């Protein structure tokens with residue numbers, strides 16, 4: 702059985718940069734490394750991701766949203782993650798079940814026990830051996846994400862539905878709501894980490910990319926050698 706590492710954190714925390722750096726951790730002929738992500742790593746998953754990201758679907762309910770994330774996950778596990786683990790690969794996954802607990806649980810307020818039951822059902826209880834949590838002040842994260850995507854995670858945000866984003870006042874209300882949401886998500890991630898300290902390594906995302914990559918690589922090497 703291989704090893705399973707997930708990367709978690711709010712938007713703008715640098716997960717994709719870290720993901721690429723970790724892919725270089727070992728020569729591929731010594732260790733197969735499978736780098737993957739949720740949502741959208743399979744063909745069906747890409748259709749689910751399109752549904753989730755489509756601004757036409759802003760009226761999606763939190764329950765529908767969480768069912769779609771878990772549908773993507775079930776397919777992803779079956780097609781990509783489990784086969785790779787069975788080949789003894791190191792699987793590095795950008796977002797996994799802790800994103801659901803943080804975003805849909807702490808962020809959207811869905812009941813945590815039911816989310817855990819749903820995650821267990823979708824994954825057969827498969828948890829990562831290691832979770833690398835990129836921790837960042839949500840203000841900083843949102844500034845970075847907004848630069849990148851203009852509307853940040855607004856596509857997932859109930860806040861976006863309630864605002865006409867064309868006026869300055871509406872935009873700052875939207876930003877405030879986004880910030881509240883991401884603060885809950887960030888605090889949620891930290892709570893999940895402190896409840897499960899053996900699985901989580903918290904990385905300060907304001908570190909430069911090289912330092913972060915070194916800390917993450919060390920954590921993965923410790924896991925590989927354990």
Ligand code: TYD
Pocket residue numbers: 711712713716717739740770796797798800801802804805854857
């Ligand atoms: P994506 O464009 O992949 O953003 P990022 O680069 O930040 O991962 O979009 C993923 C979005 O989906 C992100 O806003 C987090 C959200 N998400 C959930 O709300 N729940 C989940 O279970 C997962 C996997 C993602």
